[in-house]
Amino acid sequence: MFNSTVTEDDGFLCPADGAIMITASHLPYNRNGFKFFTNAGGLGKADIKNILEHAADIYNKRWDRDGVVG
Secondary structure (H helix, E strand, O other): OOOOOOOOOHHHOOOOOEEEEEEOOOOOHHHOEEEEEEOOEEOOHHHHHHHHHHHHHHHHHHEOOOOOEO
């Protein structure tokens, strides 16, 4: 497991606007996945839906039906 933290050392300060946690466990595969966070906390369903729709739009604009870069 890897944890990344923000330090208070001015010489090593690396604040983050967001994070993604990849989860996996002994639970069934459909209970594993990604958890999205901003610096204010976890994202809700509407936020995640917006991110996924935006990613799908980018993907669809980049690839045509034959899988060729557009």
